[in-house]
Structure formats: structure tokens, C-alpha cells
Amino acid sequence: MTETMPPLHDRRLPAQVPLLLAWSRWLVPVLVVVLIVAWAAGKRHAPFTPRTDNTLRRWLGADPDYLNPLLRTSADASYVQDYYNHNLLEWDYRHNRLIPRLITHYEISPDGLDYTLYLRKDVRWHDGERFDADDVLFSFRKSMELDVPGYARSGYVDGWIAETLPPDNGDGRVEAEEYLAIDWEALPELSQPAVMDGTPETEAALLAEESGLALWAARRDGRLYLSANRKPLHDLVVFLAREPGESVAYSPSSRVARWDAVLFVDSGNRYPFSDGWHATGPQSPAGATFAVSENAVEGMVQLSQLFPETTHFKLIACHVDDVRLEKLDDFTLRWHYPRRIYTNLQNCADLRLVAEHYYGDFSGPLAEHPRRDAPLGTGPYRFVSWERHTRVILERWDDYWGEVKPSIQRVEFKIITDPVVAFQAFRKGDVDAMSLGNPWTFWRAVAREDFQRHFYTRTFFSPGYVYIAWNNRRSFFSDPRCRRAMSYLFDAEDAVRHIYLGYARPITGPAFFKEPGYDDCLPPYRYDVERARALLDEAGWIDRDGDGVREKDLNNDGMIQREPLDGDPDRREVFEFDVLVSGAADAQNNWAALTMVRNCEKVGVRCRVRNVEFALWLDWVKKRNYDASFGQWLLGFESDPYEWFHSSQTLDGFNREQYADPDADRLLEAARAELDPEKRAELFRIVHRKLWEDQPYTFLLSPQRLWVFNRRVKDATAYDLFFDVLEWRLGRPEDEP
Numbered sequence: 001m002t003e004t005m006p007p008l009h010d011r012r013l014p015a016q017v018p019l020l021l022a023w024s025r026w027l028v029p030v031l032v033v034v035l036i037v038a039w040a041a042g043k044r045h046a047p048f049t050p051r052t053d054n055t056l057r058r059w060l061g062a063d064p065d066y067l068n069p070l071l072r073t074s075a076d077a078s079y080v081q082d083y084y085n086h087n088l089l090e091w092d093y094r095h096n097r098l099i100p101r102l103i104t105h106y107e108i109s110p111d112g113l114d115y116t117l118y119l120r121k122d123v124r125w126h127d128g129e130r131f132d133a134d135d136v137l138f139s140f141r142k143s144m145e146l147d148v149p150g151y152a153r154s155g156y157v158d159g160w161i162a163e164t165l166p167p168d169n170g171d172g173r174v175e176a177e178e179y180l181a182i183d184w185e186a187l188p189e190l191s192q193p194a195v196m197d198g199t200p201e202t203e204a205a206l207l208a209e210e211s212g213l214a215l216w217a218a219r220r221d222g223r224l225y226l227s228a229n230r231k232p233l234h235d236l237v238v239f240l241a242r243e244p245g246e247s248v249a250y251s252p253s254s255r256v257a258r259w260d261a262v263l264f265v266d267s268g269n270r271y272p273f274s275d276g277w278h279a280t281g282p283q284s285p286a287g288a289t290f291a292v293s294e295n296a297v298e299g300m301v302q303l304s305q306l307f308p309e310t311t312h313f314k315l316i317a318c319h320v321d322d323v324r325l326e327k328l329d330d331f332t333l334r335w336h337y338p339r340r341i342y343t344n345l346q347n348c349a350d351l352r353l354v355a356e357h358y359y360g361d362f363s364g365p366l367a368e369h370p371r372r373d374a375p376l377g378t379g380p381y382r383f384v385s386w387e388r389h390t391r392v393i394l395e396r397w398d399d400y401w402g403e404v405k406p407s408i409q410r411v412e413f414k415i416i417t418d419p420v421v422a423f424q425a426f427r428k429g430d431v432d433a434m435s436l437g438n439p440w441t442f443w444r445a446v447a448r449e450d451f452q453r454h455f456y457t458r459t460f461f462s463p464g465y466v467y468i469a470w471n472n473r474r475s476f477f478s479d480p481r482c483r484r485a486m487s488y489l490f491d492a493e494d495a496v497r498h499i500y501l502g503y504a505r506p507i508t509g510p511a512f513f514k515e516p517g518y519d520d521c522l523p524p525y526r527y528d529v530e531r532a533r534a535l536l537d538e539a540g541w542i543d544r545d546g547d548g549v550r551e552k553d554l555n556n557d558g559m560i561q562r563e564p565l566d567g568d569p570d571r572r573e574v575f576e577f578d579v580l581v582s583g584a585a586d587a588q589n590n591w592a593a594l595t596m597v598r599n600c601e602k603v604g605v606r607c608r609v610r611n612v613e614f615a616l617w618l619d620w621v622k623k624r625n626y627d628a629s630f631g632q633w634l635l636g637f638e639s640d641p642y643e644w645f646h647s648s649q650t651l652d653g654f655n656r657e658q659y660a661d662p663d664a665d666r667l668l669e670a671a672r673a674e675l676d677p678e679k680r681a682e683l684f685r686i687v688h689r690k691l692w693e694d695q696p697y698t699f700l701l702s703p704q705r706l707w708v709f710n711r712r713v714k715d716a717t718a719y720d721l722f723f724d725v726l727e728w729r730l731g732r733p734e735d736e737p
Contacts, residue, residue, distance in 0.1 A: 048454050049429045054409040054730055056713070059422045059434035063389050063415050067375045069352035070143055070152045071367055076413075082725055083394050083411055084126075085377035088117060088136070089349035093719035096637055098349055102131065102378065106348075112340035112675050115348055119331040122401050125355050126382040133327045138356035140325045147365040155347030156323040160338035162234055163211040165317045179241065179314035180207060182217065184303075190220040194300055198293025200227040207315075215317045220300065227298035233336065234319045236297045240307075241314045323347070340673045342680055343640050353378070380406045380726060389415055407729045429454070432710040432730075438588065439503045442706045456737050458707045459503060460718035463512035463635040466504075468592055468698040469621075469657040470628050473570045474577065475554060476541060477627070482575075483695040484525070485535040486628075489599035490592065491527035492701045499591045503704040509688035510641045513702060514720055516677070517638065517684025522692050532603045541575050543604045550575040550604040569625075576606035577627035582617035592630050592700060621656050629656075632703075637721055641687060642668045645696060659696035711737060 064077035069085055072078065090101040100106070102123055107116045123131040143152040168174050188205050195201070204216035204225060215238075218225040228236050290299040307313055321338035328334055337344045358376045362369050375383050380402060381394040392413040396406055414431055416422040423445070425431045436442045446457055470477040470486065477483055492506035508525075511518040541550040544560070551560045551574050565571040579596050583589035593609045600607040607628075612620075620626050633644075642649070646668045649655035667690060671683035691697075707723075709716055711733040716723055 048427065050454075050733060051429055051712070055412055056408050056410070056728065056730060057412045057414055057430065057432045059426070059431050060392070060413045060415045061419065061422070062417060064386075064392070066367070066372065067383070067386065067392070068354065068366065068369075068372055069375070070139070070148050070354055071372070073149050073151055080392055080394070080413055081375075081377075082379075083381040084375060084379045084383055085353065086123075086379050087349050087353065088119075088351060089345070091349075091637070091721060093721055093724045094717075096720055098345060102353075106345070108345070108675075112344070112673075113337050115335040115337070115344060116328070117333045117335070117348060119333070121331055123378055124399070124401055125358070125378055126376050126397060127358070128399070129355065129357055131355075131378055132330045133333050134330070135353060135356050136333055136351065137325060137327050138360060139351055139353045142354065142359070142366065143352065145366065147367055152352050155343075155350050160321045162231070162319045162321055163213045164319075165208050165210060165213040165215055165228075167211050174316060179239075179316050180215075182207070182313050182315050184219065184311045184313070187217055187219045187224075190218050190225060193220065194225055194289075194298065196289055196291040196298060196300070198291045198296050198298060200296055200298060201225065213317060213319055215315075217315075222302065222304065223300045224303040225298070225300050227296055228317050229296050230292070230294070231319050233321060233324075235322050237318045237320050239316045239318070240303075340675070341640070342638075342672060342675055346636075381411060384410075391415055404726075406726055426455075426708060426710075429710060432713050433716070433728075434708060436706045436708060439499075439501045439703075439706065442503070442708075443501050445708070454711055454733065456709050456711055458709065458716055458718040458723075459704045460720070461505070461512075461514070461702055461704050462721055463515075463637055463639060464633050465507050465510070465702045466592070466630075466632045466700045468579070468596070468628055468630055468700065470696065470698070471570075471624065471626055472658045472660070472696055473624070474627055475552070475570060475572050476575050476577070478570075479539045480694045481535045481539040482541065483698070485532040485539075485603070486596075486600075487525035487695050487698040488528045488532040488535070489603065490525065490595060490698060490700060492524055494527070495591055495595075496701055499588060500701070500703055503706060504701045507699050507702045508692050509699055510644060510691060510697075511639075511684060511688060512635065512637060512720075515638055515684075516681035517671075517688065519685040519688040519692075522689060525695075525698070527599075529599070529602050536575075536603060536605070541604075548601075548604060549606050574606075575604070576608075578608045578610045580617055580620060580626045580629040581609055581611045582614045583611075588703075589630075596628070624656060624658060640672050641684070641691075642672050645687075645691060657696050659694070661690070661694060664690050664694070709737065713737065 058079070060076045060079065062074065062076050064072065064080060065074045066072045067077055067080060069081055072081065086101050088100075088102045089098045089106075091097075092099045103117045103119050105118055108114070109116075119131070119133060119136070125131055140156070142148065143156070164174050166174060166178055166180055169178065188203055190201060190203050200216045201218060204218040204227060207215045207217050209215070212229075212231065214229050216225075216227040224240075226238055228238065230236060289301075291297070303310075303313070323338065324336045326334045326336070335344070335348050337347075355376050358371065359366065359369060366372065373386055377383070378401075380397055380400045382397040384393040384395045386392045392415070394411045394413075396409050400406075414422075414425065416425060416431075419437070422431065422434060423436070423441075426434050436445070442457075445451065446455075468486070468490075470483050472478055472483075477486075496502065496504045496506060505513070506524040507513055508522045509518065513520065536550060539552075541552045543550045545551070553560060554565060554571060554573050560573050562574055565573065579593045581589060581593045590609070590611070593611075596607045597609060617629070621629050621631075643654045645655060645659055645664060646653075647655070647660035647662075647665050650658045650660060664687070667683060667687045671680055671687055674680040674683055692699075705718075707716075707718070712730050714729045714731045714735070714737055715727045716737065717727065
């Protein structure tokens with residue numbers, strides 16, 4: 001849907017401002033700064049100079065980290081990639097669906113695990129070379145390399161553990177203390193070097209055998225020998241850990257307890273290298289050997305390289321069903337997924353593609369490739385140049401194979417790190433299109449009488465939301481009644497009017513409100529101090545000593561301890577907490593936290609604000625070292641809430657609030673396994689209601705995205721997710737956009 005800014009003809013402050021200043025004394029200093037910046041954005045600008053060239057100039061707020069699709073992690077780099085490269089499937093913004101781009105069609109097996117993709121035969125890279133299945137397979141394997149950022153393989157490494165040795169104890173997990181304890185001196189010594197033909201050595205000791213998984217071990221000249229049986233369509237992963245073990249950086253699922261410094265051997269495609277051994281530490285072991293046969297896998301490694309002076313270690317072996325990609329012929333590929341999940345097709349589409357003939361002749365890390373910063377693509381524009389910190393230039397590729405050829409000759413991304421300077425360049429006519437993040441700046445800019453003469457706006461909602469996350473392990477936030485009480489202390493509709501100037505809307509759950517899985521029958525939590533007090537009373541948090549702060553005797557000893565019980569930050573008998581915030585001291589970043597401080601005091605709860613740098617905020621949140629945190633998620637259409645709210649994701653996933661509920665787990669599992677869109681939407685609406693009742697987050701609002709355009713940019717239609725930038729064209733400013 002496309003929306004434009006309503007006409008504003010005067011330069012006075014909007015009527016909402018006096019209400020806002022009365023609304024919260026806490027926000028006055030913040031808003032003074034915001035209003036000054038916004039006023040400056042509307043006042044300071046150089047004369048506008050019209051341009052008639054066929055070059056589209058877009059703004060980038062930062063220099064891209066990389067332009068290579070596999071290496072990039074920044075949003076700025078992805079904006080550039082939209083022009084020069086294609087994916088196997090791409091999003092149809094107009095109809096909100098995936099459509100074939102580099103493929104003609106696809107087939108899904110009845111069990112929803114196998115996806116067969118048929119490539120187009122007319123696609124060419126920018127140098128004229130043919131695009132085929134070898135390029136896709138090369139890209140997939142390259143994405144698994146350890147020097148490639150994890151974003152590139154995030155959809156392909158969520159292996160599903162079929163069996164473990166030792167087996168789990170019935171609760172679905174193998175805890176650290178259950179790992180097999182190995183005494184190095186007790187292992188048999190091989191009399192001859194291992195043949196390494198993929199068959200277990202007869203002299204090796206059978207350590208354990210159960211649930212279809214058998215494991216042998218031995219030693220030879222100070223090296224560890226391991227062998228295990230294979231299963232069709234399954235990889236073998238062996239974890240070795242020091243004793244005692246600590247927390248680990250790698251785990252294919254929550255069934256395996258986490259350790260520090262581990263080594264694993266993989267017989268599949270997770271890390272498809274010749275030696276097969278890979279350490280989670282800084283270096284892989286030298287001189288390791290590895291062999292795979294149809295029925296078994298075996299390997300040898302110098303254990304002392306990883307565990308110096310260690311004679312005892314612990315071990316676990318797993319059969320893991322990985323995502324795998326198979327080439328059937330030059331133009332046919334088959335993906336196999338371990339689980340039936342509706343996002344599997346999207347994961348096929350998300351594979352970042354690079355040309356094998358362009359990058360395959362280099363044995364070093366991709367980040368050190370001599371053509372790293374000169375990407376080759378299949379899209380309608382080809383790469384021309386990149387002046388670091390200045391600009392990226394793309395040019396229309398006249399030999400583009402696609403049916404629709406773009407009309408814009410050249411696209412130039414101007415890199416300007418200061419948004420104020422960038423907006424000045426826009427007002428001068430040096431930039432044709434840009435986004436504005438602050439609604440006050442947006443309002444002040446478009447309020448000028450001359451704005452509509454040279455420019456126009458597009459505002460639209462896209463998937464994502466602003467939230468407060470409650471650490472569900474904390475004693476007070478472990479009770480959903482307390483979390484609901486906190487939600488009754490916000491007035492999201494008031495914030496929409498006074499903080500976001502109407503460029504937002506309240507929401508009640510994690511789905512995009514335009515998706516069929518969003519239950520729009522659920523009312524937002526509205527500001528209600530009396531209801532909040534009643535819920536806190538019901539949960540047993542009472543101000544017994546009259547100091548204005550509620551307490552609860554957790555261990556029933558008749559005493560209230562001011563410090564966490566036994567030093568455990570989760571066990572607190574006094575209801576006081578910090579809310580973690582990151583970002584500038586503006587209204588959008590601080591309104592929710594400052595509202596908490598003010599309104600918690602009314603119900604007998606003490607709240608403090610901690611505003612820290614983003615890197616520290618992210619570190620604390622990832623480590624679950626916080627009480628409450630204010631944040632925002634930017635999502636795709638019909639994102640899978642499993643990653644944020646399933647209990648299996650509390651360890652190292654996005655469930656950083658540590659919400660765990662068996663009913664929610666079952667609903668999330670059923671919804672993601674449902675491939676029928678209507679049935680899945682019905683399940684997601686039930687998930688929505690469950691989360692609305694439990695409030696692991698306080699779901700606050702969904703803000704709009706605010707864009708401004710030079711009037712010479714035409715056909716900039718704003719859809720639910722974004723623009724289809726390849727639809728844009730340049731024309732006469734006097735014509736309608």
C-alpha cells in the first residue's frame with residue numbers, strides 16, 4: 001500500500017507537542033533535542049538544482065562491509081546487491097509471495113522434505129559465462145566455510161539430531177555429565193597405522209552402541225582414532241570436550257549440552273573439506289586424516305593440539321540429519337531438509353550465489369580473494385566501481401537475459417554517514433531517494449511549503465515491531481501475571497500519537513498485522529494502573545514493609561532479602577529491575593523505558609534505565625544478563641516465531657527472554673510444520689493468542705518506514721515489505737510520480 005504525507009501548510013509546532021510535553025516530564029530534555037534537530041532539518045538547506053541525467057542516486061548511511069554476496073552482513077550491501085544479482089526465487093512485492101527468478105519451477109515431495117529446483121537455461125553471468133547447477137552447489141559449499149559469516153549459511157546448518165551416543169535420558173537432552181568419559185591410557189594402541197578406508201579398525205575398542213549408533217576408539221603414536229557407523233541421509237558429528245567441560249560455541253540442537261573447546265568430525269556437507277575435522281576454536285588440527293565409506297566414517301587427529309596435557313576427556317557422537325544440496329544434472333538441483341518446515345522454500349531462495357569460474361580458482365579465504373570487491377552477478381546492472389566511503393556505481397547491463405529491461409542507465413549509491421548531511425544533499429538534488437528514521441525530522445521537512453514542488457513522500461508499514469522483553473527467568477517476570485501487569489503500564493496509542501506523530505500503530509503479537517496469521521480480534525493492553533496493581537497482588541508481590549516497593553518471600557523463611565538469594569540474579573525477593581536501552585537520547589529510543597520508570601512507581605515497583613552502547617546491549621542480551629530490554633525487530637513476511645518463542649531457542653537462539661511453555665512449544669511446532677497456508681495461518685493465530693496471554697514480550701507498536709523522493713523518480717510504489725526498486729524509472733519532475 002502506498003501512502004503520502006497529509007498536507008501541512010504552516011511551520012508551527014504540531015498540536016500534539018503541548019500534550020506530549022505534559023504527557024511525561026521525563027521526556028522533556030529528550031524532545032527538546034529532537035525538536036531542535038527536526039527544526040534544523042527543515043530550515044537549513046542549499047538551493048535545489050534539478051538534474052536531467054539518467055542516473056539514480058541513492059543514499060547509503062555507511063560504507064558496505066563487502067559487496068560479495070557471501071561475505072556481506074550489512075543492510076547497505078544488500079541494497080546494492082538488489083541491482084546486480086539475483087536469487088533462485090525472489091519476493092513478489094506486489095502479491096506477497098515467492099516467485100521463480102533463476103528457476104523455471106520447483107517441486108516439493110509429499111513429506112515436505114525434498115525440494116527439486118529446475119534452473120533456467122538462458123541465464124548468464126555478467127562476463128557472459130553460463131549460470132548452472134555447479135554455481136549453486138559451489139555457492140552452497142562456499143557458504144559453509146568457516147571464514148564466511150554465519151548469516152550466509154543460517155538457513156542450512158540447523159541439523160536435526162536423530163540419535164545420540166550416549167542416548168538422552170528421556171527428557172530430550174544429553175547433559176554434560178552424561179557424556180562418555182574417556183581415559184586416554186585405557187584406549188587400545190593400534191599395532192599398525194590405520195588403513196583409513198572408512199571401515200572401523202578391528203583393534204579399536206567399541207566404546208558404546210545403542211539406538212542405531214556405534215562408536216569405536218583407539219590411539220596410535222599419540223593420535224586419537226575414532227570411527228562410527230553411518231546412516232543414509234545422516235551426517236556423523238563427534239564432539240570432544242575437555243574435562244571438566246564448560247560452555248560451547250557449537251551445538252546443532254538443544255539436545256546436546258554445550259561445552260567449550262570442542263572438535264567435531266562431519267561426514268556430510270556442513271563443512272565439506274577433505275580432512276573432515278574442524279575445531280570450534282581458533283584453529284583446526286594439522287595432520288588430521290579422515291575417511292568415509294557407505295557404512296562408516298573414521299578419522300585420526302592429534303588430540304594434544306586441542307587438549308594439551310589432558311589424559312581424560314569427554315565425548316558424544318550424534319547422527320545429524322543436515323540440510324543438503326544435490327546436483328541431479330546441469331540444470332536440476334534437489335534440496336533435502338531434515339524437518340518439514342514452511343520456511344524451507346524461503347531458505348532455498350535465500351542462498352547467496354557466486355560464480356564458480358570467478359571465485360573457484362582461489363584456495364585462500366574468500367575475504368582475501370583478489371576480486372573480492374568486484375562482484376560478478378546475474379542481475380540487470382553490473383558492477384562498475386567502488387570508491388570506499390564515497391560511492392558505489394552500477395551500470396545497466398545491456399545483455400541482461402531477463403524479460404524486463406530497466407530504463408535507468410546508471411545507479412550511484414552515495415555514501416554519507418551523517419543523516420543530516422545526507423538530507424542536505426537530498427534537498428539540493430544530489431540524492432534522489434532516501435529514508436528518514438525520525439518521524440519528527442520527517443514531519444518538519446515535509447511541512448515546508450516548497451517541499452511538494454520538488455519532492456514527494458512514501459510511507460508504509462513493513463514487518464517488524466517495537467517491544468519490551470522480560471527476562472522470564474527472573475523471579476518476578478517468571479509469572480505471566482507480573483508480565484501482564486507491566487504491559488498495563490504502557491499506553492501504546494498515546495505513544496503512536498505523541499512520539500511517532502501517527503506514523504505507527506499498536507500491535508498485540510509477533511506477526512505482521514497484515515499477515516493472515518495475525519489475530520486482529522485481540523485488543524492491545526491499555527494503560528490501567530488499577531489492573532496492574534491487582535495482578536501484582538494476585539501474584540503475591542506485596543509491599544509488606546511500607547517502603548513503596550513490593551516484595552515476596554520466595555523461600556518461606558519469613559524474611560525479605562535485599563540481595564539476590566544465593567547470589568543468583570534470577571532469585572530476587574524485591575521487585576526492582578533495570579530496563580536496558582541502546583541508542584541516541586531521543587524520544588523513540590527512550591519513551592518506553594522512561595514510561596516504565598514513571599508508571600512502575602505508581603504500582604510499587606522500582607525500575608531504573610540503563611542506556612548503553614549497542615555492542616554492550618547486544619552482548620548482555622545474548623548472554624541473558626538483563627532484567628528487561630527495549631528493542632525492535634525488523635522481519636520478513638510471515639516470519640517463523642519459533643525462533644523467538646520456542647523453549648529450544650533459549651540457549652543460543654533468539655529466545656533471549658527465556659520464555660518456556662509446553663503448550664506454546666507444541667503450537668509453534670505444529671504451525672511451522674504445516675505447509676497449507678490457511679491451516680498454518682489458523683495455527684499462528686492460536687500462537688498469537690497464547691503469547692498475548694503470557695506476554696513474554698510487551699508487544700508495543702509497529703512503526704512506519706518513511707521515505708522521501710525527488711519528483712523525477714517515478715513508479716516508486718511502496719508495498720508491504722519494501723519497494724521493488726527495479727520498477728523505478730526517471731522522468732520529468734513536473735509529471736506525476
